[in-house]
Amino acid sequence: MPEHTGLVALTFAVYLIAVLLIGVVAGRRTASLSDFILGGRSLGPWLTAFSAEAADMSGWLLMGLPGLAYAAGFQSVWLTLGLLIGTYGNWRLVAVPLRRETERLGDALTLPDYFAHRFDDRSRILRTPAAFFILLFLSFYAGSGFVAAGRLLQTLFGWDYPLALALGAGAVVLYSVGGGFLAATWADLLNGSLMFLVLLLTAAAGVYLNGGPGGIRDTLDAFNPALLSPWLQPDGESLGWIGIASLLAWGLGYPGQPQILSRFMAIRRAEEIPLATRVAMTWLVTVLAAAVLVGYTGIGVLRRPLQGVETEEVFIHMAVQLFSPGVAALCLAGILAAVLGSTASKLLVASSAVAQDLYKDWLRPDCRDRELLWVGRCSLVGVSVAAYGVALDPHNTVLALVGHAWAGFGAAFGPPLLLSLYWRGMTRDGALAGMAVGGATVLLWGRWHGGWFDVYELLPGFVFSALAVAVVSRWGAGVRKAWKTLRRIGGRGLLGLSAGLAWQTPHAEEPLVDLSSAIPDVRLDIRYATDNNFAGRRLYPAARCLLRRPVAERLAEVQKELAGMGLALKVFDGYRPWSVQKLLWEVLPDERYVADPAKGSRHNRGAAVDLTLVDAEGRELAMPSAFDEFSEKAHRDFMDLPEEALRNRALLEQVMARHGFTGLPTEWWHFDYEGWERFPISDVPLD
């Protein structure tokens, strides 16, 4: 297409100048890491909708999908349907709760950040592997975008591949480094509009030249009747359930894609999501239908049939053949926009994993916002260099990895995210298991072939990941304990494991029992059943201490040991209904002292207890502070205290630890029972 080259170059230059200007303007509004990663959560519904869709639909929309429709005919309906259902489900089921939760849970900026806050994971066991996974796969994913941009520029202008690649990559890096998330989303508005316009134009021209729907059907019928059946492959063989399920399964990938989820987190208000959903779905239905029509109509319109990988160029050939050079150049700019826009969104998410989840979390938790912003920018450059390195080898290994990336994210993050938004009983270990099982299934499934193994790896990955979340959340603590038991008894073998399992598993169903039934003479001072508490009013209808049975039994052991020292326990609180937790949180929304009801307190599981020591006459021993005195004096590492208080605090901590209770760092009186995760959060009344 040499006669187009000058005009194409001009159109590309105008487009690139436009996005760079966007980068400069957005850069002025980017003052903190939160601005850089999520645009300060300021997106309106239109911007959110366009941005989420443009981040999703890369050059694949203008090349891959028309190519599939051209080569495989009506079979492409299944993929289109899968994408539509997946996108709609993602907007309806994930967008609103994710937006609300990420703001409520300590202003979580990234997906790993959300998981860490949701499960109160201070050990980083969840955040760090999630961040590495994102960083690794999104770098490859972004690398593939560079490959596509490089190839497009190389084909159009005949430049050397590395030079073409560097120019494409340079443009993305420049506008995203400067303007961060805002630049990327504003550019997405431009990209999304351009993609919409050029697809619609090309499809309309194709339909017109084919003589309308009847003409398209006649052309396909004459060319290859198998193309008219959604059940058949082009060679006339049945597509089979594996083929259909694999195409539909693409839709399952949506709830795990960080580059799309970040758009949901960034909308100004959750209430604007329904409008954004309507805009996004209208855009998507239109462009998917248009992309498919470009493929179908290309069969009748193009002067020569396309073969093999060339089928993916059906949109380019249509544009060049049907339109004037100026309009054709605009269509090609549409491809560049699609490729660069979605690549920028991936680079940004990968760089945010470095800045927020690795640098801030591991190296400099207290660093200033400006420093983090620069770390974000530098890591974007670093990730881009890595992606450029990946793209320099434009062979199939990269593309194969990219094929896995959608499935990898979908299976590793999709089920844990979905379940975490809707199931309060889900545990941190469940989330970890879901990520590991989903990711591993995707990596392994493709290695085998034949029968079930021909199904797209996302489907088994998603199902196994969801099962892993459910099983480990429900029974994980019991299995872990049984494993510990087995290791302890070593050679006593399998019998020990089955005994351990038999003893542990039913604990997930343990009822709440009255502590007085396990310790008949226990002293209670249930403060929330009086108005002598920090809320200043009575919150429980009865002065009872309920706990899960094994927790109560362990406390009875503690009481027994203390009796040998002439001491006893005095209990301030045990099981606390979840609705009361919400009331406490309203009074003091400070996670150091009151657990956020969004995550639930261990009290809500009947697995935490607040208590102190008393002597034989029932007099409280000196302790660092009063119960529920929320100050540094209550912290376990606070040492500026009288000797006696230090001694008593240490004694209480040691006796409790010997019976499987761990103290909360910020409250000397609060203890969690080991394996508290296995008990569900509940909201039963105390009377």
Ligand SMILES: C[C@@H](N)C(=O)N[C@H](C)C(=O)O
């Ligand atoms: C409110 C206080 N007594 C308490 O129990 N705090 C912990 C952190 C909780 O709410 O779980």
Ligand SMILES: [Zn+2]
């Ligand atoms: Zn407590």
